[in-house]
Amino acid sequence: MLPLKDDLPTRTFPLVTLGLIAANIYVFFQELSLGPRMEAMFFTFGAIPFELMHGVELGKDSVPILATLFTSMFIHGGFFHVGGNMLYLWIFGNNIEDAMGHGRFIFFYLICGVIAAYSHAIFDANSKVPMIGASGAVSGVLGAYILLFPQARVLTVIPLGIFFPIVKIRAFYVLGFWFVAQSLNAFLGAKGGIAWFAHVGGFVAGMLLIFFFRKRQPRWKRYL
Numbered sequence: 001m002l003p004l005k006d007d008l009p010t011r012t013f014p015l016v017t018l019g020l021i022a023a024n025i026y027v028f029f030q031e032l033s034l035g036p037r038m039e040a041m042f043f044t045f046g047a048i049p050f051e052l053m054h055g056v057e058l059g060k061d062s063v064p065i066l067a068t069l070f071t072s073m074f075i076h077g078g079f080f081h082v083g084g085n086m087l088y089l090w091i092f093g094n095n096i097e098d099a100m101g102h103g104r105f106i107f108f109y110l111i112c113g114v115i116a117a118y119s120h121a122i123f124d125a126n127s128k129v130p131m132i133g134a135s136g137a138v139s140g141v142l143g144a145y146i147l148l149f150p151q152a153r154v155l156t157v158i159p160l161g162i163f164f165p166i167v168k169i170r171a172f173y174v175l176g177f178w179f180v181a182q183s184l185n186a187f188l189g190a191k192g193g194i195a196w197f198a199h200v201g202g203f204v205a206g207m208l209l210i211f212f213f214r215k216r217q218p219r220w221k222r223y224l
Helices: 015-032 035-045 049-054 068-074 079-100 102-123 135-148 171-187 196-213 219-223
Strands: 002-006 153-157 166-170
Touching (some): 015 079, 035 068, 049 102, 079 135, 079 196, 102 135, 102 196, 153 171, 166 171
Antiparallel strands (some): 002 153, 153 166
16 A cells, blocks of 8 residues: 555644655765765665674774664665655654644654664664665654544555555554554565564654653643
């Protein structure tokens, strides 16, 4: 299933969501300008599980290990990688930013990304393959969304062979299906160069952290 848009309007301008999307796209085009040196950049700015778990730098780069937890969130390996992450961030991120406020959303997003990286690193502690992409942080946004807006309608493409019907489905089912798919891939050991446990860890982190980051309404407003 591929979501296209939801039906929830926002009360505030999604400044942070748009800023994150712009930053990711900018960095991606900077990557493309590197040509064959792009892969070396992944090892410099990507989060490597072995480094995170053992505290040992594998190369002689100038980026501290803990800093790669944040730099890795803005690096992507291809057009579909960055495009998919930014699509999900735009559809679901603006409403979560609306529910939290701009400042809280920044911290929420980054914390989810850090937890996601460690979720993968714990299960593959000796891996020397760099983790890159905003998937973990975006997964946190999805986890928050499924709790706050489970009844929202999401315009979704459903691939059925050569047919691609577009239907409206409740967010609970769209994101629930996504989470089950990620979990199955993670626990069944699916490969393909994807950090499945980062997706699972980020999603669960978002579900837990939303209760601390969402804005609290004055009690009297809850009854209006």
